[in-house]
Amino acid sequence: MMQEVRDQLILRRDTHIDTLAARLNEARVLPIIDAIISGKSTPQLFPEDDVRYAIDIGLIVRREGQLCIANPIYQEIIILVILRKGYIKPLSIWTQ
16 A cells, blocks of 8 residues: 555655655755665764754654654655656665
């Protein structure tokens, strides 16, 4: 069910999803998302203003001292947007 919803959101390119994709390209957001996806999500690695910004726009949350994608649908969508639409530069985990 979640997969169907996720796929429909991406295919429809709702304004919300387009905004999410645009946020992924921001210089203060991309390194945080990159780190979360690659498993290096310790908040101390990033300027606090950047972490707060990513939290304030709803992309990430802090859980048990780690940064995480805010919700399961975003987690799925972020990865699919990256792969399907090529909205952002290759992440470090894929270029090593």
